[in-house]
Amino acid sequence: MNEPATVRGPYRNGIERRAEIIAKASEVFGTYGYVAGSLRQIATEVGITPAAITRHFDSKEDLLAEVIRAWTTKSSQALGPSATGLTHFERLIKLMEFNHAHRGFLELFLTLSTEASNPDHPARRFITERYEQTLTNFMSNLGLAVRSGAAKAMTPSEIEAESREVIAMMDGLEIQWLLNPEVDLLGLFASYIRRTLERWRAPALRSTP
Amino acid sequence: MNEPATVRGPYRNGIERRAEIIAKASEVFGTYGYVAGSLRQIATEVGITPAAITRHFDSKEDLLAEVIRAWTTKSSQALGPSATGLTHFERLIKLMEFNHAHRGFLELFLTLSTEASNPDHPARRFITERYEQTLTNFMSNLGLAVRSGAAKAMTPSEIEAESREVIAMMDGLEIQWLLNPEVDLLGLFASYIRRTLERWRAPALRSTP
Known part of the structure; x- marks a missing residue:
């Protein structure tokens, strides 16, 4: 571990946590659908509380938009x-x-x-x-x-x-x-x-x- | 009301009830999906108890099969x-x-x-x-x-x-x-x-x- 990493730790963790929530949300929504897939379940799989999700995303719909956005960016990058x-x-x-x-x-x-x-x-x-x-x-x-x-x-x-x-x-x-x-x-x-x-x-x- | 109708009443009601459950199940599954669409909700919309559904259908999957079968029959009839x-x-x-x-x-x-x-x-x-x-x-x-x-x-x-x-x-x-x-x-x-x-x-x- 070097100095800058330690300094940027909390911010970096926030970004990683956000990415982790998006990845799990993609799985849960894909498996159960958007209506049946709950924030509670996503939170449980990430190992945080549902309230912690709302610190990163305004709403369930906002989380969904981010999931789709992440995939669109990823596919655009892959396609050139x-x-x-x-x-x-x-x-x-x-x-x-x-x-x-x-x-x-x-x-x-x-x-x-x-x-x-x-x-x-x-x-x-x-x-x-x-x-x-x-x-x-x-x-x-x-x-x-x-x-x-x-x-x-x-x-x-x-x-x-x-x-x-x-x-x-x-x-x-x-x-x-x-x-x-x-x-x-x-x-x-x-x-x-x-x-x-x-x-x-x-x-x-x-x-x- | 004539005599035969009265005699056949309970049986006829059973058939009608069954058809009514199938129709509501089709709506509920179509709206919420099969996983999220519950027997409880179907029962509520028909105005019976969930237990009453199980007198007509062995399981949720059995009910789904009947919903699809009813539609297939209906479409075959329509198509000639x-x-x-x-x-x-x-x-x-x-x-x-x-x-x-x-x-x-x-x-x-x-x-x-x-x-x-x-x-x-x-x-x-x-x-x-x-x-x-x-x-x-x-x-x-x-x-x-x-x-x-x-x-x-x-x-x-x-x-x-x-x-x-x-x-x-x-x-x-x-x-x-x-x-x-x-x-x-x-x-x-x-x-x-x-x-x-x-x-x-x-x-x-x-x-x-």
């Missing part, structure tokens, strides 16, 4: 620089590899997505906003590809439909893999996205006629 | 005679119309599907078996279409991949619709399934070259 146009969709194969390596997050996110189908669910706004964000992102990248001539002509409503299909396929294949780890999630998704990109590409740019 | 080969997949548009008209069941089924991603979930076997059943059914119909020459040649693993994609697309689009009722679930799915059938069809039978 973001890509635009059709390359954005090729990059989803890498995102799926990240998801595949982080089963707990997928469990959490999909459990929340279906739980929040209940309009009174406390995280419903959070989840619907996240879906809207992903959709907007996909649509703007596909729209860019259409305008640049990399993709065939599509109407705005076709762009929305295509983007929704990609999101649906990701969620749906992930559910099957969570229920049966023998499902070849990565192979299935890569083959789907490559076929989709081929279909989207401007006819002159297609690899097959 | 089953279809084989590629027609099976065209008929999924009608199944989606049924699902769309029965939001509560979709909520229940999708909530369960993600909740059961936890290997210790009490309904995991039930849910994984249901997915396997659907997959087997899809694969055998697509296989039939390939063998009869209605669909292009596919290897068994291609048949499995294609079947898994259709299941994934149904689940994924349903999740988006549950989170946002403005999503055009029926239009999106019909356009996906028609495009997929066109891609599957034997080249000589395709409507477009």
